[in-house]
Amino acid sequence: MTTTLPHPVHSIPDRIRDVLLKYWGFDAVRPLQNEAISATLAHRDSLVVMPTGGGKSLCYQLPPLLTGQTTLVISPLIALMKDQVDALRLLGYPTAALNSSQSDEETLQTWNDLRAGSLRLVFVSPERLFVGNLIDRLPELGITHIAVDEAHCISQWGHDFRPEYRRLSDLRSRLPKVSLQALTATATPRVREDIAQQLALKNPVNIVGVFDRPNLTYRVHQRTDLVGQTIEAVERHKDGATIVYCISRKDTESLADDLKRHKLKAAAYHAGLAVSTRQRVQEHFKQERLDVVVATVAFGMGIDRSNVRCVIHAAMPKSVEAYQQETGRAGRDGLPAECLLLYSAADAMKWSRIIELSAKEHETDPAQVAHQLHLLEELRRLVTGSRCRHRALSEYFGQEYTPASGAGCGACDICLHEAEAVPESTVIAQKILSCVFRAAGCDPDRPLNYGAKHIVTILRGRATAEVTRRGHHQLSTFGLLADVPADTLSNYIDQLVDVGALGREHGQYPTLYLTSLSWEVLKSKRQVELRATRATQAAPESSATPGAESAAPFDTGLFERLRELRRELATQFGVPAYIIFGDAALQDMSRVRPTSLETFGRVKGVGERKVAEFGERFTGVIAEYCQSRNLSTNNGPTGGTLRRAIRSTAGSKSPAKMRSFEMFDQRRSIEEVAKEVGLTPGTIHEHLAHYIEERKPANIHTWVDPQTYELITTTARKINADRLKPVFEHLAGLVPYEKIRITLTHAMGSRPKGV
Numbered sequence: 124m125t126t127t128l129p130h131p132v133h134s135i136p137d138r139i140r141d142v143l144l145k146y147w148g149f150d151a152v153r154p155l156q157n158e159a160i161s162a163t164l165a166h167r168d169s170l171v172v173m174p175t176g177g178g179k180s181l182c183y184q185l186p187p188l189l190t191g192q193t194t195l196v197i198s199p200l201i202a203l204m205k206d207q208v209d210a211l212r213l214l215g216y217p218t219a220a221l222n223s224s225q226s227d228e229e230t231l232q233t234w235n236d237l238r239a240g241s242l243r244l245v246f247v248s249p250e251r252l253f254v255g256n257l258i259d260r261l262p263e264l265g266i267t268h269i270a271v272d273e274a275h276c277i278s279q280w281g282h283d284f285r286p287e288y289r290r291l292s293d294l295r296s297r298l299p300k301v302s303l304q305a306l307t308a309t310a311t312p313r314v315r316e317d318i319a320q321q322l323a324l325k326n327p328v329n330i331v332g333v334f335d336r337p338n339l340t341y342r343v344h345q346r347t348d349l350v351g352q353t354i355e356a357v358e359r360h361k362d363g364a365t366i367v368y369c370i371s372r373k374d375t376e377s378l379a380d381d382l383k384r385h386k387l388k389a390a391a392y393h394a395g396l397a398v399s400t401r402q403r404v405q406e407h408f409k410q411e412r413l414d415v416v417v418a419t420v421a422f423g424m425g426i427d428r429s430n431v432r433c434v435i436h437a438a439m440p441k442s443v444e445a446y447q448q449e450t451g452r453a454g455r456d457g458l459p460a461e462c463l464l465l466y467s468a469a470d471a472m473k474w475s476r477i478i479e480l481s482a483k484e485h486e487t488d489p490a491q492v493a494h495q496l497h498l499l500e501e502l503r504r505l506v507t508g509s510r511c512r513h514r515a516l517s518e519y520f521g522q523e524y525t526p527a528s529g530a531g532c533g534a535c536d537i538c539l540h541e542a543e544a545v546p547e548s549t550v551i552a553q554k555i556l557s558c559v560f561r562a563a564g565c566d567p568d569r570p571l572n573y574g575a576k577h578i579v580t581i582l583r584g585r586a587t588a589e590v591t592r593r594g595h596h597q598l599s600t601f602g603l604l605a606d607v608p609a610d611t612l613s614n615y616i617d618q619l620v621d622v623g624a625l626g627r628e629h630g631q632y633p634t635l636y637l638t639s640l641s642w643e644v645l646k647s648k649r650q651v652e653l654r655a656t657r658a659t660q661a662a663p664e665s666s667a668t669p670g671a672e673s674a675a676p677f678d679t680g681l682f683e684r685l686r687e688l689r690r691e692l693a694t695q696f697g698v699p700a701y702i703i704f705g706d707a708a709l710q711d712m713s714r715v716r717p718t719s720l721e722t723f724g725r726v727k728g729v730g731e732r733k734v735a736e737f738g739e740r741f742t743g744v745i746a747e748y749c750q751s752r753n754l755s756t757n758n759g760p761t762g763g764t765l766r767r768a769i770r771s772t773a774g775s776k777s778p779a780k781m782r783s784f785e786m787f788d789q790r791r792s793i794e795e796v797a798k799e800v801g802l803t804p805g806t807i808h809e810h811l812a813h814y815i816e817e818r819k820p821a822n823i824h825t826w827v828d829p830q831t832y833e834l835i836t837t838t839a840r841k842i843n844a845d846r847l848k849p850v851f852e853h854l855a856g857l858v859p860y861e862k863i864r865i866t867l868t869h870a871m872g873s874r875p876k877g878v
């Protein structure tokens with residue numbers, strides 16, 4: 124006789140899945156997340172290295188929900204900490220931060236919660252940890268695990284060393300019983316080893332992910348028309364954000380101006396701008412009221428908008444590490460995104476000058492300067508090479524890369540065959556070289572050399588004052604390439620310099636000179652191949668981006684409508700838009716088109732709390748959209764197949780809302796209701812608007828004082844508005860959105876449509 128043992132009802136994987144589904148609305152943890160979570164549950168030290176978008180945060184967010192203990196997270200940036208806390212709270216996750224930006228009241232509350240053991244995560248900055256006796260009190264507060272986020276900041280070999288991280292090397296000796304988890308996206312082995320050593324990790328579990336980002340399409344195009352090429356790329360990604368990186372502050376401003384002149388809404392960002400300007404740009408970018416930022420590398424850390432669909436490098440950055448870091452900001456949500464580098468050989472020269480000048484100024488160690496020049500050369504080689512970009516990047520970081528198909532990665536300019544040989548390349552090269560020779564006075568021993576710009580002017584047959592003064596309009600090469608655009612010609616010169624078929628002086632006057640290879644080309648003993656970029660066809664999304672999260676079609680009109688709603692909610696809640704829902708969730712909504720809370724809860728990325736917070740708004744918009752277009756709704760599950768039991772049913776009110784209505788009947792304040800029902804004030808305002816519409820109370824003085832009510836209604840009448848935004852803007856932010864919404868609901872008898 125055999126007995127069947129019952130499945131353990133609460134095995135760890137089951138519990139992980141239950142928690143994941145309840146809070147995040149995902150069906151499964153990724154394999155490496157599972158390893159990282161298991162290491163923490165086994166109270167082991169670990170080093171978690173995953174690329175951006177790999178899902179590192181879940182590795183420290185999930186375990187405390189299972190253990191019921193509190194984890195301390197050390198994080199370098201206060202702005203990011205705030206976003207994380209806001210995002211987790213929207214999931215119903217008990218968390219708080221301790222840092223210098225908080226009021227005394229908030230700090231007190233956090234301490235009370237900490238002592239009561241009611242928080243699962245507490246975020247602190249490294250400097251805060253060593254203020255007072257916080258670090259010594261951790262054991263008595265029941266903190267047994269510490270996660271060090273952005274752990275590469277501890278290493279001088281990394282790209283973002285922070286002296287305040289250095290003090291973390293005391294953690295291990297001061298807290299011998301605590302388990303430590305270091306997390307980073309930095310791929311270099313040297314930095315990884317340094318982290319483990321600095322933090323004195325004890326026999327750590329090493330979890331190293333695959334660095335390739337399959338959802339990114341890498342393109343390196345010759346820079347022939349900066350503004351035109353940039354605009355073209357931005358237009359390919361109108362459904363999301365684009366970051367354009369420039370080398371200098373001046374370049375960011377002039378390119379941003381060019382884009383604005385072409386009617387694109389863009390802003391410049393660099394460390395030289397006023398703090399308030401920078402803050403405004405960041406804020407607008409996060410809340411999706413601004414989609415294009417032209418920036419120096421100062422823009423990035425602290426920006427975790429997940430739907431950056433395109434990162435453009437207007438010029439080559441200074442190392443592969445920097446390139447990886449900056450392109451890493453694209454497609455964090457796992458959906459397709461593009462990284463376009465507009466290359467010119469002049470960029471490497473510009474960088475070497477910057478490196479040398481700064482070395483002189485700071486008296487940098489020559490070995491360090493040589494190292495920087497070496498890193499620059501590595502990137503130049505990668506960029507000018509003709510190997511698959513995914514492969515070249517993976518191999519640079521010491522990982523093998525196996526493309527999904529024999530035809531290559533399907534997601535880089537090389538595998539997509541976007542660069543083609545220019546017909547008659549050698550003849551064109553000979554014309555250019557011959558012009559350099561003739562302009563220099565045809566004397567190889569005592570040449571009078573000129574820069575690329577002058578050569579281009581002669582070849583294009585432009586008799587400028589400079590050209591005629593030197594008699595160069597009489598050269599036989601004058602006007603020899605008159606039909607080639609100037610930018611393209613100077614790019615050809617760059618390419619010749621790149622392969623050594625032309626020399627260029629370093630330093631202040633980068634004049635051109637002939638090399639021995641030049642002579643071989645001139646004498647037709649050697650061929651050269653110039654390359655030009657074919658126009659990029661369709662958006663990369665529609666071409667194969669084999670590694671992207673989900674390629675299933677969705678209703679784009681509905682997606683746009685839901686983005687609008689998300690933007691509105693982000694403004695209302697004062698949080699970044701992606702915190703409300705990521706693009707992946709909005710796309711799934713546009714596929715499933717849920718009109719009931721139950722189906723809404725089945726959308727990937729929608730946890731229980733978000734059903735309660737946002738379900739009605741989203742399903743309402745979806746129902747309205749689908750009804751007017753006769754579209755099917757509540758379509759079968761796509762990604763997830765697991766069901767969640769949601770108590771409330773379609774159409775009727777959720778229990779939370781019924782409770783809110785009861786409390787409104789008793790004229791209780793928004794704050795009281797929010798506290799009692801356990802939802803945010805933003806959602807309680809939603810409930811209130813619904814309540815006012817349904818119950819039509821005689822006045823709403825409990826929630827909006829009579830003067831404000833009067834101000835809002837007269838403004839609306841004056842500017843003849845029945846929507847919120849014009850009123851909000853007219854009042855210049857004097858009155859919060861929610862107050863306007865409920866006042867207009869009361870005055871008009873129904874909730875205002877749209878924003």
Ligand code: ADP
Nearest residue numbers: 149151152153174175176177178179180181456
């Ligand atoms: P990282 O910190 O490594 O850059 P994040 O933690 O921000 O990555 O996660 C990247 C994205 O992946 C987020 O949009 C997150 O919601 C999503 N994600 C993380 N884990 C999972 C999972 N198990 N299933 C589905 N999506 C996930």
Ligand code: ZN
Nearest residue numbers: 511532535538
């Ligand atoms: Zn490729």
